Amino acid sequence: MTLLVAKKSNGNITLSSDTRITFGDDQHFDYGIKLFSTEMNFKNGFVGYIDRPYIHPKLPNDAKYHIGLGMTGSYMAASTVKESISSLLQRLFIMGPQTDLSFKGVAGMILRVYEAVTCELARTSFERAHCEMVIVGHCHIENRPLALHFSIKDRPGDTKKFSFDEILMQDGILCFGSGKNVANNILATDPDISPMRLIKKVIKEKLHNEVGGGIQHGSMYGSNFLLTAVQDPDVKPVFNDDGEITYDSKTYLRSTPHIIDPLEKPWLATGSPVVGLDHQ
DSSP: OOEEEEETTTTTTEEEEEEEETTTTTESSSEEEOOEEEEEEEEOSSEEEEEOOOOOTSSSSSEEEEEEEEEEHHHHHHHHHHHHHHHTTTTTOOSSSTOSHHHHHHHHHHHHHHHHHHHHHHHTTHHHHHHEEEEEEEETTEEEEEEEEEEEEEEETTTEEEEEEOSSSSSSEEESSHHHHHHHHHHHHHHOOOOOHHHHHHTTTTTOOTSSEEEEEEEETTTTEEEOOEEEEEEEBBBBBTOEETTTTEEEEOOOOTOOTTTTGGGGGGTSSSEEEOOO
């Protein structure tokens, strides 16, 4: 399933995806969610050496960031991995000055969860239940946004290697998922096409049967990754190329639940140009 597009431009990183979930060869559901904004919560001063709490000088008592997760592959595996990661990131305790607070340090913990969940699913006979993911977030140690690609590679002896690599260290665009070859062919002839227009082209022209539904988009805003609502490709676009919502010739802030109340903006409801994040 999926066409996931990651792009870095002028230091900002975005993720875009379709919303189709496929079952077997000819069944699909077009209201899936494949991009997520998950809170990463550092707890400072709660635990430490013996009986004295350790307070890290670089963090406030509660340091909260939202990171972005883009999932491809088996939807069951992606959902299970995503929920396990979200649970892990809710309480990250600082144990002492040796604690690795970098984004890659946290990614090391995510990798162990990713491997454990995937292996457990395989053990219960779901051998094809595996996923890949791209995680985007701000590293306050290096003071920059990072994008990390988590994947499973074959090794000799029918074993697997779980790993992550930093991607988009320079400006560029990368595609993942079953629709990546189709997307890369489009990029070869139109390298300046935006991620949302790229996904829309694949959907509208029916270039890949596992890519369809709506279009999700999210990007870094300061230290946080925020999502827009889901765009319906069959109606007049309400996003500009930066993923911002446009309405009545004005540009509004992104439609996160913390910024825009859908009751005040009825055009965010089902049946209008945009479907809310929960499709309600």
